[in-house]
Structure formats: structure tokens, C-alpha cells
Amino acid sequence: LAKTTQPISMDSYEGQEVNITCSHNNIATNDYITWYQQFPSQGPRFIIQGYKTKVTNEVASLFIPADRKSSTLSLPRVSLSDTAVYYCLVGENNAGGTSYGKLTFGQGTILTVHP
Amino acid sequence: DTAVSQTPKYLVTQMGNDKSIKCEQNLGHDTMYWYKQDSKKFLKIMFSYNNKELIINETVPNRFSPKSPDKAHLNLHINSLELGDSAVYFCASSHYSGHTGELFFGEGSRLTVL
Numbered sequence: 001l002a003k004t005t006q007p008i009s010m011d012s013y014e015g016q017e018v019n020i021t022c023s024h025n026n027i028a029t030n031d032y033i034t035w036y037q038q039f040p041s042q043g044p045r046f047i048i049q050g051y052k053t054k055v056t057n058e059v060a061s062l063f064i065p066a067d068r069k070s071s072t073l074s075l076p077r078v079s080l081s082d083t084a085v086y087y088c089l090v091g092e093n094n095a096g097g098t099s100y101g102k103l104t105f106g107q108g109t110i111l112t113v114h115p
Numbered sequence: 116d117t118a119v120s121q122t123p124k125y126l127v128t129q130m131g132n133d134k135s136i137k138c139e140q141n142l143g144h145d146t147m148y149w150y151k152q153d154s155k156k157f158l159k160i161m162f163s164y165n166n167k168e169l170i171i172n173e174t175v176p177n178r179f180s181p182k183s184p185d186k187a188h189l190n191l192h193i194n195s196l197e198l199g200d201s202a203v204y205f206c207a208s209s210h211y212s213g214h215t216g217e218l219f220f221g222e223g224s225r226l227t228v229l
Contacts, residue, residue, distance in 0.1 A: 032216070034216070041222070043119070043205045043207065043220025043221055044158065044205075044218070046219075085156060087158070105150075105157065105158035
């Protein structure tokens, strides 16, 4: 499975754009890139998923360069409630895939948003 | 309605005891999982069931025995609890194929072994 590397922590202020980059040098052809958010005392929650180029939804954008060896989660205009741990995962995007179910969430990036 | 619910939310017990955690999902998913999150926040897959059949067992000690009576339920029974079993256990579910693979997690069950 492709290993992912993210910064351990980041700090930001309300209203700023936050970009969290994840490295995944060994990403395989069938792998998708998925980001989850976890608040204290809660389970992780899906944010966004992509395969290449750019994906945008109502919460975030995901930028993936052509070589797919990294990806960047972009959170526009963060608020205090965006303080959480953000996990980057790489693997097949359905449970029937051979690598999907063995996804391991790494340490993640602790994002702290300040007033 | 809670999509993935687990009980109990907190569990404090002595070493050597046996305990169970229950999980239910009302999303109509066919695959369910147990994850363990340790103190360093690493979240690791333990088991995965698809339509009541075990499809992933990530070298978890056999003191841990999952049971899936139907595809909406996946329970976790732990025998002879050890100090190292203290962690937060998350249940999750997803579709098996043809979807984004999004995992839906419960709120977790914090197990403390004394």
C-alpha cells in the first residue's frame, strides 16, 4: 500500500485559506486519494476524494498534480469549527478492491484555527 | 437517525475480563469494519465483513472475535482483556463496490483496561 506523509500540525486564523499537502510517492494506478476529517471524540468523516487534477465540493478542493505523487487539500476561509485532524489516505476506492479494506489512517495533520 | 451507532460509548474494565461492543448501521451498506485508534491517533483496520462474511483480518489476536449476525450488525467480543487493548474502537460501513468507497464511522467506543 502506498504510504502517505503529512505535516503533523498546522496553525491558521479564521478566514484564511488552508492548504494541507500529502505525499504518496508509491501511489498505484488503481489508487484514489481520499481525505477525512476527525473531531475529538468522533469518528472520521469523509471530506473529498479524487484521482487526478482537481476536485471541488461544497467543503473543500483537492489538487492532484499529473504525477499523482502528492495531493493538496484546500480549505477555503476556515473557521474555528474547522479545528480537527485531517487524514490523507491512498487506496482503491471501493471495498471490493484488493487494497481498499486495508487502509490505515496515519497520524494525520492537526489543524488548529485561531480567532 | 444515527447512521452508524455503537454501544457502549465508554467501557472501563479490569484485566482478564471479557467485553463486547455492538455496532449497527442503517445505511443499507454491505460492508462493515472495526478500526482501532491508539493514543497516537493511528487508526488501523482490524476486521472487515461483507454480507456477514469475514474478508479482512489484519493479524488481530484471536482474543478478538467479530460476529456479524446480519449485514447491518457487526459486534466485537474481546476475551481476556489486556492493558494494551485500551483504545478507541470505531465501527464503520461502506458499499462494497461501485461507489466512492466512503467510510461512514460511528462515534467510537473508548475502552479502558485497568
